[in-house]
Amino acid sequence: MAQxxxxxxxxxxxxxxxxxxxxxxxxxxxxxxxxxxxLTVGGYSALIVTRLGWNPWWSLxxxxxxxxxxxxxxxxxxxxxxxxxPLDAILATWGLGIVVGQVITLEFGREVQFVQSPVSGAMAxxxxxxxxxxxxxVVLAVALAAALGLVLNGTTxxxxxxxxxxxxxxxxxxxxxxGLVRFATFSIGSGLAALAGALITPLSxxxxxxxxxxxxxxxxxxxxxxxxxxxxxLSCLVLGGAQVLVSxxxxxxxxxxxxxxxxxxxxxxxxxxxxxx
Amino acid sequence: xxxxxxxxxxxxxxxxLLAPASGAWAQDIKIGIPVGLSGANSVVAPSVVQxxxxxxxxxxAKGGIMGKKVVLxxxxxxxxxxxxxxxxxxxxxxxxxxxxxSMETSAARNxxxxxxTRGKTPFIYTSFYEGRSCNKYLYVNAWxxxxxxxxxxxxxxxxSKAKTxxxxxxxxxxxxxxxxxxxxxxxxxxxxxxxxxxLPMDGSDWTAIIGKLKAAKPDALITSTAGGAPNVTLxxxxxxxxINIPYGNLAVDEGTAKSMGPDAEGxxxxxxxxxxxxSPKNKEFLAAMQRKFGGDLKTPxxxxxxxxxxxxxYKAAVEKAGSTDADKVIAALATVSFEGPRGTIRMxxxxxxxxxxxLGQVQKDGxxxxxxxxxxxxxxxxxxxxx
Numbered sequence: 001m002a003q004x005x006x007x008x009x010x011x012x013x014x015x016x017x018x019x020x021x022x023x024x025x026x027x028x029x030x031x032x033x034x035x036x037x038x039l040t041v042g043g044y045s046a047l048i049v050t051r052l053g054w055n056p057w058w059s060l061x062x063x064x065x066x067x068x069x070x071x072x073x074x075x076x077x078x079x080x081x082x083x084x085x086p087l088d089a090i091l092a093t094w095g096l097g098i099v100v101g102q103v104i105t106l107e108f109g110r111e112v113q114f115v116q117s118p119v120s121g122a123m124a125x126x127x128x129x130x131x132x133x134x135x136x137x138v139v140l141a142v143a144l145a146a147a148l149g150l151v152l153n154g155t156t157x158x159x160x161x162x163x164x165x166x167x168x169x170x171x172x173x174x175x176x177x178x179g180l181v182r183f184a185t186f187s188i189g190s191g192l193a194a195l196a197g198a199l200i201t202p203l204s205x206x207x208x209x210x211x212x213x214x215x216x217x218x219x220x221x222x223x224x225x226x227x228x229x230x231x232x233x234l235s236c237l238v239l240g241g242a243q244v245l246v247s248x249x250x251x252x253x254x255x256x257x258x259x260x261x262x263x264x265x266x267x268x269x270x271x272x273x274x275x276x277x
Numbered sequence: 278x279x280x281x282x283x284x285x286x287x288x289x290x291x292x293x294l295l296a297p298a299s300g301a302w303a304q305d306i307k308i309g310i311p312v313g314l315s316g317a318n319s320v321v322a323p324s325v326v327q328x329x330x331x332x333x334x335x336x337x338a339k340g341g342i343m344g345k346k347v348v349l350x351x352x353x354x355x356x357x358x359x360x361x362x363x364x365x366x367x368x369x370x371x372x373x374x375x376x377x378x379s380m381e382t383s384a385a386r387n388x389x390x391x392x393x394t395r396g397k398t399p400f401i402y403t404s405f406y407e408g409r410s411c412n413k414y415l416y417v418n419a420w421x422x423x424x425x426x427x428x429x430x431x432x433x434x435x436x437s438k439a440k441t442x443x444x445x446x447x448x449x450x451x452x453x454x455x456x457x458x459x460x461x462x463x464x465x466x467x468x469x470x471x472x473x474x475x476l477p478m479d480g481s482d483w484t485a486i487i488g489k490l491k492a493a494k495p496d497a498l499i500t501s502t503a504g505g506a507p508n509v510t511l512x513x514x515x516x517x518x519x520i521n522i523p524y525g526n527l528a529v530d531e532g533t534a535k536s537m538g539p540d541a542e543g544x545x546x547x548x549x550x551x552x553x554x555x556s557p558k559n560k561e562f563l564a565a566m567q568r569k570f571g572g573d574l575k576t577p578x579x580x581x582x583x584x585x586x587x588x589x590x591y592k593a594a595v596e597k598a599g600s601t602d603a604d605k606v607i608a609a610l611a612t613v614s615f616e617g618p619r620g621t622i623r624m625x626x627x628x629x630x631x632x633x634x635x636l637g638q639v640q641k642d643g644x645x646x647x648x649x650x651x652x653x654x655x656x657x658x659x660x661x662x663x664x
Binding site for chain 2: 002003006009010110111112113114116117120121122129130131132133134202203204205207209210212213214243244247248252253255256
């Protein structure tokens with residue numbers, strides 16, 4: 001029972017962390033290596049909320065907004081000139097991640113910071129006493145998935161985004177402003193990364209490198225999920241679940257490798273991963 | 278009224294007397310400080326350098342070491358082996374330092390020791406570490422597991438009636454070394470270790486390990502992670518999982534405990550220095566640090582205070598030997614002592630020092646309450662083959 005809870009909550013955390021990366025990957029066809037940097041921005045946004053003495057729940061909204069603003073600026077100044085050169089754009093995001101880390105170090109110092117958690121302690125569920133915050137994370141991840149699904153399938157922006165994801169040239173031919181779609185996507189993707197950063201602060205330390213351990217797993221999950229948010233949820237459950245089981249019944253050091261190794265194997269034997277086509 | 282000639286003589290005499298204060302020193306004594314200004318130790322390195330600076334300033338204000346001015350040569354060892362080789366090489370062979378006194382990672386120390394042997398330079402290591410590092414030129418004035426682990430285990434056994442323990446650590450030399458020692462000590466004392474689990478140094482997801490901990494239902498928990506982030510993530514996730522058995526942390530320092538806020542409350546830590554040690558020497562030291570560095574002061578800690586005392590121990594050894602000759606200083610270092618913020622330090626037990634150890638508990642406001650102190654805890658057999 002405890003393992004089941006571990007698997008579901010781990011999958012929820014992974015989903016929250018990887019969702020922003022997937023959206024950017026879907027539209028722009030590039031992996032945004034600055035994702036870890038934006039995650040860190042979210043963690044420090046939560047720190048600012050703590051320092052201002054606001055209710056910790058505000059850190060979620062605050063991080064989302066800060067992340068979107070940073071994403072919007074970066075899209076205009078760094079990403080847009082590089083759209084014709086995807087490989088250079090990937091390198092640029094990598095450099096950007098380093099710059100974000102250094103700027104944060106300059107401003108806040110290298111040390112580990114403390115952020116107030118919205119809830120603490122455990123609660124009883126399914127006969128187990130389990131971390132309350134991890135359970136709340138499951139609810140939040142489901143809400144996030146529902147919101148993203150709604151935006152993609154229920155709004156004009158979502159329709160245009162899906163068109164760009166399927167065939168950007170054709171979409172442009174139909175009069176869709178793909179530049180605007182890219183701008184919106186990158187901003188939202190960055191905002192989601194920062195939101196995830198704020199979401200994990202009660203579990204994670206807040207320091208300039210806090211995003212790094214999450215980036216590799218998120219990257220692998222996105223690669224095996226293709227472009228769909230549903231297959232992302234599936235791969236989070238399967239790979240996150242495998243990680244929990246290997247760590248519990250095997251060895252946590254091997255558990256840390258599970259997602260990466262399994263993802264590589266899946267891509268070797270089923271190049272489309274968890275995607276349907 | 279003195280004659281002009283006499284006045285000149287008086288003038289020369291006065292000048293000679295004032296010389297140490299006015300900068301005209303006979304010759305300098307150079308102390309090399311290879312330290313991790315970048316990399317993992319960069320959080321603590323500034324406090325180490327600050328306490329060495331205070332020691333040098335105090336010594337120079339009182340006439341230096343045998344009339345020679347103490348000059349510090351700080352070099353960045355990058356917290357690792359490659360950087361340490363460069364730092365030791367340049368300090369010993371280019372700057373020609375008389376001695377090395379420094380807090381470093383174990384990787385950096387091990388990489389530097391062959392160079393120390395080649396350069397025949399006395400080296401006082403001021404960082405607590407996993408123990409049993411031995412070299413003709415090496416002395417250590419900080420704690421080893423033999424001194425640090427016992428207070429926590431004994432306290433849990435006595436006050437919490439703990440019989441079963443669970444151990445969690447980061448997967449590297451210090452983490453594994455500390456817990457190996459802890460496991461042996463618990464077994465020797467008749468306790469039982471229910472589990473010993475490790476996560477890679479950069480790991481942040483302790484879910485599965487916490488699951489195993491809960492399933493094992495131990496009486497007490499002892500952890501030894503890498504400093505900084507792993508310590509924080511583990512503690513937060515333990516607290517979120519509602520774990521409230523006695524929790525001893527072998528690797529958390531006062532500063533990190535403070536930054537963890539309410540999550541750190543109740544953690545037991547053991548060390549040879551806490552800022553609120555109630556002794557005149559410690560209060561003097563803290564006041565002097567505050568005066569010298571003011572707002573830039575990095576909180577003194579269990580890694581920086583031994584550095585301060587190390588400089589004074591070297592001074593005492595040079596004065597006893599009557600020279601800076603390496604062999605004479607090495608022989609003298611085992612016999613001299615210095616009364617510093619941690620008490621009287623004497624490195625007379627196989628190149629290591631018996632230390633007064635303190636068991637502290639983190640309070641709600643992040644301060645450390647000292648529960649018990651253990652006088653002159655012996656470092657045990659660290660280097661039986663070194664005379």
